Amino acid sequence: MKERLWTIRHAHPSDIDALGGIEVAAAQVFQSLEALSWLAEGEPIPSGRQHQLIEAGTVFVATDTHNQPVGFLSAEVLEDRLHIVEVSVLPEWQRMGIGRALIDVARDAAISLHLRALTLTTFRHVAWNAPFYAELGFEEAHDTALQQHLETDAQNGLPIKDRCAMAMVL
Template identity: 45%
Template sequence: MITIRPARGDDAEALPQIEQSAGEAFRAIPELAWLADGDNVSVERHRALIAAGACWIAADDQDRPVGLLSAGIEGDALHIWELDVHLDRQGRGIGRALLQQAIDGARRRGLAAITLTTFRDVAWNAPFYQRCGFRILKPSELDERLARLLHDEAAHGLPTDQRCAMRIDLG
């Protein structure tokens, strides 16, 4: 049984390992396999995001984290930084449950939208979010923050032709 709950400070230590495990799925895509060897979000950054109050955990029946959604409030939007589920737990609806918790939380806060950046054609990225109601933003729809994030991702080696920003309006 999986429980979705707000993340706690003591969860932060386990989160980089979940991100690393989830990243192993990129090994199945030759041109993106290098992402599986990339840096993960630091424990310190997870602690800061948790302290800001917009992070959720999927915990197993012993309350051990097996999935995470880390987000931050950016103006009138909740921005998703990471949504990861341990590789051996994927495909069971855990990511969707975490995402629904974030949507519900953003609505309770009165936020206008949820945003994120992701891979356009990776099955568990943009196509997943589209099934959950998000839409890919056209370049003309990008605000300064999202345009800057995509630019920063490109500077860190992510292929610009494969990345996109997405949004779901909550109003």
């Protein structure tokens, strides 16, 4: 059995700059999709917002053997669910199970908080988006609260026709 070269922990405020760098690096994969290539030029989650989420205890970081962040999941508690804001992994650390593990940790956190679901919005037809999340147990959802997230996505320039909201009922 191959030794796992990463662990997951809660994020610290001192991780914020690294998380922004991970998000920017991970977004470069969108350059391979002509219609979405502009996302590679996007800005990461603002540091003030990321700090709020870290203080709430809803940001989880995958770190290498030197405790350096290589991936993260940022989320927020909204009513009766934990809503995933962002999942990003450095390109050279992708396809090692880090994204799946981060989702598992978020699911466990939501369960420990007695929440009813883990939710997110994502691209419907991008392989590493909705199809990936469906493999993990998410299903497309159409409730009012999630519709508001899709509308916010649209206000931020994301093509609403290509987006969907997903939920994993806990």
